Amino acid sequence: MPSSLFILAQTVNVTWYLLPLAMIISLVYSASRFELPDRILRRAIWLFLQIIGFMGIVFAVLWVLSYKM
């Protein structure tokens, strides 16, 4: 698992762009839902974690399915 993560980090470096992209989407979407800054921020953090968590689950499922391939 660590070696595959290392390879992922080295070769698929565009994947890291997902983090700022998810952050901006979370922030802008939450800002369009609420008016108060602290509520926007809390909601954005939660949405960001949901997006990253979902992507993490998809990655884990694909990694398990491709085990020893």
Added chain:
Amino acid sequence: MPIAPDVERKKPWEAGNVFVALILAVLVPGLGHLYQGRIVKGFIYLFGILGLFLWGVKLGEGVVVYNLPEKGLTRKITLHYAAQFGAGLVSYPALWQKQRVAKNNNTMIEVDRTLSANFKGILIESNSDAEAGKLDGVIKLKPESGEYGPETKGTFTGKLDGQPVKLELGGKFFLDRPIAAGFRRTLKIGVTGGIENGRAIIGSIPRPFFDGYGVPPDQDQLQEVTGRLGKQHELALVFTWIAGLLNILAIWDCVQGPAYGFGDEVWPTPKPDEKTDPDKLDPPIPVINATTPV
């Protein structure tokens, strides 16, 4: 402090003229909010949406914002550009750059005036195109009358693989069109003097921003950029698409306010008897079927 949802509050999205706010929000993400005094949200949209869009342009080396409908199709706006269009002013140059690129815009085989620019490229063998070193410096070219007509001559001063070098230039010359997609303009010219005599240099000089931004690339250029940048170019496109689509949410928020309210409202939970008391429920809708007399 929690507030009941039916309490009357000052709505900042109703401050100022709504049409002015709408136009500003359409042109520049977040500007409508700043006009309404919604500073925090204005900067979230400004830096979030505009930043994402410009980041995409940077990642795609400027070959990102364009409207290039396929020939023969009646649709004049591609979905690609429709998504970018939402980002506002930054996407509008694509509307007129297509006309500019078609007028008096040819590659050059001679310079018509003195040219001085930063140059980045490589030194190559003229007969095999094999790379002989990396060049970084300043190129100066001027038109001269030669034995067989006008020629382009000049010098390159800079570094060859980190070592200072000065090259005399002349002979076969090529310079990309003045108006084309991207912020670099391909240049090729032979080397006529010194130890590098008989070789050539190929590279690029900067293209002015307004001659490169929003210009539709031709197929060769698109193929070169997508081949060189790969997934990074696709990611650049996605960034601009998402930025354009996110600004639609921001425009809506500017005109109508946030979708869920301020965010500190406490909605009363319905009491159990309100749910079950038949007198407090809506009256049932009468069912009319074919046998019911009218």
